[in-house]
Amino acid sequence: MTGAPTPLAVLPTEIPGLLVVEHPVHGDARGWFAEHWQREKMTALGLPDFGPVQQNVSCNAAVGTTRGFHAEPWDKYVGVTTGRAFGAWVDLRGGAGHGRVVTRELRPGVTVFVPRGVANAFQTLEPDTAYTYLVNDHWSPGAVYSAVDLADPALGVAWPVPLEQAVLSDKDRSNPWLADAVPVPPRTTLVLGGTGQLGRALRAAIDQTAVDAGGPGAPVRFPTRADLDLGDAESIAGYDWSDVGTIVNAAAYTAVDAAEGEGRADAWAVNAAAVAALAEIAIRRRIALVHVSTDYVFDGRSAPHREDAPIGPLGVYGASKAAGELAAQVVPQHYLVRTSWVVGDGPNFVRTMRRLADDGASPAVVADQTGRLTFADELARAILHLLETRPPYGTYHVSNGGPVTSWFDVAREVFTLVGADPELITATTSAEYAASAVAAGRTYAPRPARSEFDLGRIRRTGFEPEAALTALRRYLRSG
Known part of the structure; x- marks a missing residue:
């Protein structure tokens, strides 16, 4: 990665509270470096100071590996450290925005803040894509959360790899459609x-x-x-x-x-x-x-x-x-x-x-x-x-x-x-x-x-x- 780096920016989306962060990636013959999370600079531009307590990394070997839609009871800050992914988000909070969808490609230098109540999904576009996410509550196997079917036509998501050819878990294939999904209540x-x-x-x-x-x-x-x-x-x-x-x-x-x-x-x-x-x-x-x-x-x-x-x-x-x-x-x-x-x-x-x-x-x-x-x-x-x-x-x-x-x-x-x-x-x-x-x-x-x-x-x-x-x-x- 060469040339002038992209200036740091925090950008709103059609889903309230869902924010796209574009940040500089510095590269040379050795590789590249980016500040994935920089509290002082990013909060000054409008990113919530959401207090992350845990970082998780999901390494996905195959192109078309797809996970979601999950709306866990915490905020998330998601991105990729290697490879590329197609990200999709649907608002599962109650109100006028319920069911609204935003999509964006994730690559080094583009991360997304996902507020509680917004369901998150991604599909890998390159092999060995490492998807990383910071969360502000500790993950537990007993966590209860809302989910929605990736293939629901009401969402209209144009997945780059058709879902019938994608790699999905049995659980994600059995999530409810949006009409049957439980809205996420406010705190x-x-x-x-x-x-x-x-x-x-x-x-x-x-x-x-x-x-x-x-x-x-x-x-x-x-x-x-x-x-x-x-x-x-x-x-x-x-x-x-x-x-x-x-x-x-x-x-x-x-x-x-x-x-x-x-x-x-x-x-x-x-x-x-x-x-x-x-x-x-x-x-x-x-x-x-x-x-x-x-x-x-x-x-x-x-x-x-x-x-x-x-x-x-x-x-x-x-x-x-x-x-x-x-x-x-x-x-x-x-x-x-x-x-x-x-x-x-x-x-x-x-x-x-x-x-x-x-x-x-x-x-x-x-x-x-x-x-x-x-x-x-x-x-x-x-x-x-x-x-x-x-x-x-x-x-x-x-x-x-x-x-x-x-x-x-x-x-x-x-x-x-x-x-x-x-x-x-x-x-x-x-x-x-x-x-x-x-x-x-x-x-x-x-x-x-x-x-x-x-x-x-x-x-x-x-x-x-x-x-x-x-x-x-x-x-x-x-x-």
């Missing part, structure tokens, strides 16, 4: 903490999204603690992550006061150690991680908090959540979603105030802690928005919109909206409330004085938070 979204306020809101939002779309979308699982115990490292390591594409970690230890005492170890186990274990799995398996954190990672001395503001937790709960953030942020595909003052389907401040109003009580409520309420359904909507639109990975602050309020302001608003007298509520300070808790023998954790977020970054993605007062009125009407 699963795993929601952890499905029984909490946010978890229940995510379940409701995902169900409603499916209804609006006219049918089920990507598969979503809500494992129970019996399925996956975040407090148990062995349970995390032993879970089957093979089909998971996204983890939404809505699980957390949130007993803020208990974390200062008897709950300290549990807070660190769930909020920090478990997140580190999830991050390690996400990195190794190329899983996107959505991790939910809190305003408690800030000391609350100044606000509104921007995403890049330095953290400085005041108590054990905030420190454990800050450690979890640091773990989540090492995942290349991560959304760290900080939120504050969550109100949903479960025990929360608004429900407590409503009960006190119904009882005719006169509570003392802290007036020197400020922020915005975040309703769980609004937080769920923001998370799904990030997953659907895929803005740049990183940290996003999410709460409801509207003016900044104190807990005292929220309590008075709840009393007013349910028809009780807001004058029954008296204002107190954080120091006075903490002192009364200690006098009563209760542990009271320090809280940030200012919890309000700068919401500019999430707004720039096209998400507009609903005003907290509007959401509060609807929440109280719904019971």
Whole structure:
């Protein structure tokens, strides 16, 4: 091979995600050399950083050796090191592109990235063709995958060597036709903490999204603690992550006061150690991680908090959540979603105030802690928005919109909206409330004085938070 080498290029095809890579082959009297896989250069041109873990080589002695169509549950990067091959690919993913076919000759200097869900086949054009492929999961004999018949007329593949003259395995001669092939489902979204306020809101939002779309979308699982115990490292390591594409970690230890005492170890186990274990799995398996954190990672001395503001937790709960953030942020595909003052389907401040109003009580409520309420359904909507639109990975602050309020302001608003007298509520300070808790023998954790977020970054993605007062009125009407 002589002359000027072909410039490195990553080219799209008619199948989304199927990419052809043309790269330089340097040759002289000794032979030739090519960079079959060069992570830095190729990812810069648009090839996914797919994290290969195994390389396989198939040496094919005869012209016309044909293998496929196979859609294994991993991404592949295929090419030849000697000889030439006719490559063919068919999209077996669901959707409008199902059944679409692309063909291309493979030779040294031409390789193809094959995304999960696209079936791969090749036929050798020269004797002793060595076909090589990198994969990003370890091959196992028990792997289950979709396949389609090489001879299906619906595909219209013009094989250079007629299949009746080709060398095929008995298995490949018995694959189903496209009409009977099982479509490859998208990778699963795993929601952890499905029984909490946010978890229940995510379940409701995902169900409603499916209804609006006219049918089920990507598969979503809500494992129970019996399925996956975040407090148990062995349970995390032993879970089957093979089909998971996204983890939404809505699980957390949130007993803020208990974390200062008897709950300290549990807070660190769930909020920090478990997140580190999830991050390690996400990195190794190329899983996107959505991790939910809190305003408690800030000391609350100044606000509104921007995403890049330095953290400085005041108590054990905030420190454990800050450690979890640091773990989540090492995942290349991560959304760290900080939120504050969550109100949903479960025990929360608004429900407590409503009960006190119904009882005719006169509570003392802290007036020197400020922020915005975040309703769980609004937080769920923001998370799904990030997953659907895929803005740049990183940290996003999410709460409801509207003016900044104190807990005292929220309590008075709840009393007013349910028809009780807001004058029954008296204002107190954080120091006075903490002192009364200690006098009563209760542990009271320090809280940030200012919890309000700068919401500019999430707004720039096209998400507009609903005003907290509007959401509060609807929440109280719904019971």
